[in-house]
Amino acid sequence: MSFFLPTGVRSFFSFEGQRAFAKTPRRRDATPRFLMFDAYYFSLLLGLREGRLGDANRLEAQSFFDAYPDNYRAQAELIAGLLVDSELRRLQIGIGDRADIERQMVLLLDLTSTTRLSGHGDQLLNRYAVAGFDVLQDGIMPPDNLEDFLVAYHALWAGKDPAE
Numbered sequence: 001m002s003f004f005l006p007t008g009v010r011s012f013f014s015f016e017g018q019r020a021f022a023k024t025p026r027r028r029d030a031t032p033r034f035l036m037f038d039a040y041y042f043s044l045l046l047g048l049r050e051g052r053l054g055d056a057n058r059l060e061a062q063s064f065f066d067a068y069p070d071n072y073r074a075q076a077e078l079i080a081g082l083l084v085d086s087e088l089r090r091l092q093i094g095i096g097d098r099a100d101i102e103r104q105m106v107l108l109l110d111l112t113s114t115t116r117l118s119g120h121g122d123q124l125l126n127r128y129a130v131a132g133f134d135v136l137q138d139g140i141m142p143p144d145n146l147e148d149f150l151v152a153y154h155a156l157w158a159g160k161d162p163a164e
Contacts, residue, residue, distance in 0.1 A: 002063035006133040047132030051143040054130025
């Protein structure tokens with residue numbers, strides 16, 4: 001698996017011109033920093049909720065992570081389940097259509113993978129992150145700091161105007 005950031009994510013999360021991203025936190029006892037994967041995850045969740053795929057051409061050319069970072073490894077099954085759910089909704093596969101559900105699960109999942117996703121599932125996950133980043137950009141202004149972002153993201157998620 002390779003995770004690719006949607007283009008524009010790095011500049012959106014620049015936080016007052018400072019480099020907001022860290023590959024991993026500096027020390028275990030230090031306050032965790034905002035990780036590149038955090039930005040990916042926030043975008044991904046919005047894309048999965050919307051059930052929309054973004055354009056694969058709007059992904060950065062180079063991957064930024066090849067597996068889930070430590071803080072996200074325990075979420076592999078949850079993310080895989082959210083992907084399956086989003087794909088079933090996007091493809092309008094009903095809960096009673098067991099054969100189509102099974103086909104999609106076989107297509108999307110690989111339980112031997114660290115992400116629990118197949119190559120096709122990995123590609124779709126990145127495309128959902130692109131669509132989610134579009135929702136994020138349309139819904140809120142680039143944040144000056146992490147705290148303001150979290151408040152605006154919560155409002156966006158709840159369907160409220162983040163500017164209020």
